[in-house]
Amino acid sequence: MAAKSYSNPIVKWIEYRLPIFSFLDHELNEYPTPKNLNYWWNFGSLAGIVLVIMIATGIVLAMSYTPHVDYAFESVERIMRDVNYGWLLRYIHMNGGSMFFIIVYIHLFRGMYYGSYKAPRELLWIIGVVILLAMMATAFMGYVLPWGQMSFWAATVITNLFSAVPLIGESIVTWLWGGFSVDNPTLNRFFSLHYLLPFVIFALVFVHLWALHVHKSNNPTGVDIMGPQDTIPFHPYYTIKDMFGLGVFMIVFMFFVFFAPNFFGEPDNYIKADPLVTPTHIVPEWYFLPYYAILRAITFNIWFIPAKLIGVVAMFGSILILLLLPWLDRSKVRSATFRPVYKQVFWVFVVDCFILGWVGANTPDAEFHGLKMLWIGQAATFYYFFHIIILIPLISVLETPKPLPDSISQAVTPGGAS
Amino acid sequence: MTRTRKRLALALAVALAAGLGAGAATASEGAELPKQHWSFDGLFGTYDRAAAQRGFMVYNTVCAACHGLSLVAYRNLAGVGFKDDEIKAIAAAKEVQDGPNDQGEMFARPGRPSDRFAKPFANDNAARAANNGALPPDLSLITKARKGSADYLYALLTGYKDAPADMKMMEGMNYNAVFPGNQIAMVAPLAEGAVEYADGTKPTVPQMARDVATFLTWAAEPEMEERKRMGVKVLLFLIVLTAMLYALKRQIWKDLH
Numbered sequence: 001m002a003a004k005s006y007s008n009p010i011v012k013w014i015e016y017r018l019p020i021f022s023f024l025d026h027e028l029n030e031y032p033t034p035k036n037l038n039y040w041w042n043f044g045s046l047a048g049i050v051l052v053i054m055i056a057t058g059i060v061l062a063m064s065y066t067p068h069v070d071y072a073f074e075s076v077e078r079i080m081r082d083v084n085y086g087w088l089l090r091y092i093h094m095n096g097g098s099m100f101f102i103i104v105y106i107h108l109f110r111g112m113y114y115g116s117y118k119a120p121r122e123l124l125w126i127i128g129v130v131i132l133l134a135m136m137a138t139a140f141m142g143y144v145l146p147w148g149q150m151s152f153w154a155a156t157v158i159t160n161l162f163s164a165v166p167l168i169g170e171s172i173v174t175w176l177w178g179g180f181s182v183d184n185p186t187l188n189r190f191f192s193l194h195y196l197l198p199f200v201i202f203a204l205v206f207v208h209l210w211a212l213h214v215h216k217s218n219n220p221t222g223v224d225i226m227g228p229q230d231t232i233p234f235h236p237y238y239t240i241k242d243m244f245g246l247g248v249f250m251i252v253f254m255f256f257v258f259f260a261p262n263f264f265g266e267p268d269n270y271i272k273a274d275p276l277v278t279p280t281h282i283v284p285e286w287y288f289l290p291y292y293a294i295l296r297a298i299t300f301n302i303w304f305i306p307a308k309l310i311g312v313v314a315m316f317g318s319i320l321i322l323l324l325l326p327w328l329d330r331s332k333v334r335s336a337t338f339r340p341v342y343k344q345v346f347w348v349f350v351v352d353c354f355i356l357g358w359v360g361a362n363t364p365d366a367e368f369h370g371l372k373m374l375w376i377g378q379a380a381t382f383y384y385f386f387h388i389i390i391l392i393p394l395i396s397v398l399e400t401p402k403p404l405p406d407s408i409s410q411a412v413t414p415g416g417a418s
Numbered sequence: 419m420t421r422t423r424k425r426l427a428l429a430l431a432v433a434l435a436a437g438l439g440a441g442a443a444t445a446s447e448g449a450e451l452p453k454q455h456w457s458f459d460g461l462f463g464t465y466d467r468a469a470a471q472r473g474f475m476v477y478n479t480v481c482a483a484c485h486g487l488s489l490v491a492y493r494n495l496a497g498v499g500f501k502d503d504e505i506k507a508i509a510a511a512k513e514v515q516d517g518p519n520d521q522g523e524m525f526a527r528p529g530r531p532s533d534r535f536a537k538p539f540a541n542d543n544a545a546r547a548a549n550n551g552a553l554p555p556d557l558s559l560i561t562k563a564r565k566g567s568a569d570y571l572y573a574l575l576t577g578y579k580d581a582p583a584d585m586k587m588m589e590g591m592n593y594n595a596v597f598p599g600n601q602i603a604m605v606a607p608l609a610e611g612a613v614e615y616a617d618g619t620k621p622t623v624p625q626m627a628r629d630v631a632t633f634l635t636w637a638a639e640p641e642m643e644e645r646k647r648m649g650v651k652v653l654l655f656l657i658v659l660t661a662m663l664y665a666l667k668r669q670i671w672k673d674l675h
Contacts, residue, residue, distance in 0.1 A: 035674060074489070077489050077558070077559070080641065081489065081494075081640060081641070087641040087645065088645075088648075091645075232674065236670050237670060237671060237674070240663065240666055240667045240670050240671075241667055241671075243663050243667075244660065244663040244664050244666075244667045247656060247659055247660030247663050247664075248660055250656050250660075251653060251656045251657060251660060254649065254652050254653060254656060255649075255653065257649070258645055258646060258648060258649025258650075258652060258653070259461060259646065259649055261645075262562060267562060267563050267564055267565050268563065270559040270562040270563035270638075271555075271559075271563045280598070
């Protein structure tokens with residue numbers, strides 16, 4: 001980082017004491033980025049922007065929201081009806097949650113396809129998984145706040161999962177609730193934590209970016225950056241590309257906000273929470289459906305371990321196992337472009353995740369052409385873990401990768417490197 | 419390279435569509451609801467003011483005896499085109515409990531435009547006691563709280579039929595073709611000529627069902643017209659902006675490789 005000289009005396013004064021201008025210049029302006037990133041690399045910055053949108057709308061919504069079982073539902077309706085543009089803020093926040101997960105899931109699959117989790121980016125990947133977990137906790141607690149029927153019953157079902165913990169399970173649940181059922185203390189603490197966690201995510205994102213900027217972005221070839229001929233400065237090339245991607249994303253996002261604001265929601269959540277009336281069909285938000293399917297797939301005890309405990313472990317395990325991905329995959333080749341076998345099973349895995357989501361949206365007894373949903377869910381759950389624990393390590397050892405390009409520029413320039 | 423990229427994009431788009439389709443499929447379980455044509459459908463939909471006002475009349479004369487509309491205030495009726503003096507008259511016809519006054523007494527007074535719709539029962543227990551144990555739900559959000567929204571409401575209100583001979587009806591329950599389980603506590607609320615429309619429209623059961631479904635959709639989403647109007651502007655702006663950003667991106671990237 002060559003020390004730049006600034007002509008503005010104020011900038012100079014600050015820069016001498018806190019080199020923030022050269023830092024920004026280095027990390028956002030001249031920051032060398034592989035020249036061959038495709039549009040799948042847009043989703044990282046998009047996720048960051050959606051996080052900011054969520055925090056901004058959330059802070060304003062909190063000004064008019066009342067975290068009390070008697071008033072929460074009505075206060076949300078007050079936001080919808082009486083607060084100036086309250087409906088707009090709430091619909092942005094509500095659909096923003098769904099958009100955030102769509103973006104992050106694409107971001108995650110992109111990392112899996114192009115091997116972005118491999119050395120030296122293991123920590124970058126692990127921080128990403130931790131961000132996903134924090135997002136899920138935030139989203140779950142946020143969904144409870146409007147205090148509709150699904151809010152209440154989803155909270156009841158999910159917190160009850162902890163009762164599967166041997167010996168101390170029941171005590172943990174009572175401690176989480178702050179009482180003997182989901183009630184006012186639960187709503188209060190969920191509101192508090194829902195406000196806190198996004199700032200934790202923000203800090204995690206900062207660390208995620210820090211780790212990213214050490215070894216720079218991976219790229220579609222998966223080949224390391226060899227020198228300046230392989231990179232272009234972040235600004236203006238990727239700032240404009242990200243801006244264009246943001247434009248496309250905003251068109252989709254705003255379509256839902258203005259024309260189908262309740263598309264991702266459940267009608268039951270417009271009924272005020274009633275502890276005495278259980279909805280016929282309790283479903284979580286769509287982004288949790290695959291995990292819900294995994295949880296419900298385990299209907300059998302193994303030895304003395306009860307099915308419920310195994311289900312809970314499998315559900316949390318389905319995400320935690322991603323932490324091990326950098327070590328389960330032993331192939332030195334990052335990009336699936338050069339891994340003919342892995343590339344095929346990657347898509348099978350993506351389809352498997354969608355099947356899990358579809359199973360999660362249905363009751364276990366429902367049938368699909370004579371097949372019980374439960375069986376489909378069990379098969380899909382088996383494949384999920386089989387893919388990560390068995391297929392990925394096995395393929396990474398047995399597969400013969402295609403020859404890699406010598407460098408990024410050789411891959412993108414028809415005539416080879418300059 | 420580009421072919422793989424395109425295939426990747428296509429596969430993900432298909433997968434995403436399949437996922438969303440699955441979500442939509444789960445939303446449509448239960449009885450088939452015939453899709454009605456509504457004035458508020460589509461990107462430019464608005465509430466048919468005359469239908470909504472007739473619907474208010476149906477609500478006010480029929481539904482309001484048992485069903486509250488607690489999230490809506492009389493002043494909000496301006497949203498379906500009622501004039502200020504009409505709203506004052508509608509509100510004043512209701513008795514509202516207020517207080518305590520400076521003697522510490524609660525008292526009744528005529529409603530004002532700023533009051534929320536008067537509740538038919540003092541509390542849920544009173545409502546159940548008057549309705550054979552069933553609780554008539556508040557209708558403020560009913561179209562948002564039911565799969566099928568206005569279509570469901572229309573189908574429900576026109577769905578009262580004689581129970582099939584082999585069906586055992588529970589005491590005090592009525593057969594309805596679209597209600598989950600087909601046994602509903604509510605007696606068929608609409609009968610030909612239940613209200614007299616000021617505009618001369620013939621008050622048939624399907625007509626009243628359509629009108630009240632329009633009114634209650636407005637009650638649930640009073641912001642819809644403003645939302646859609648703003649949405650059209652926002653999307654047009656974003657499409658132009660994004661096209662310009664794309665042109666700029668092409669321009670900036672032109673000299674690379």
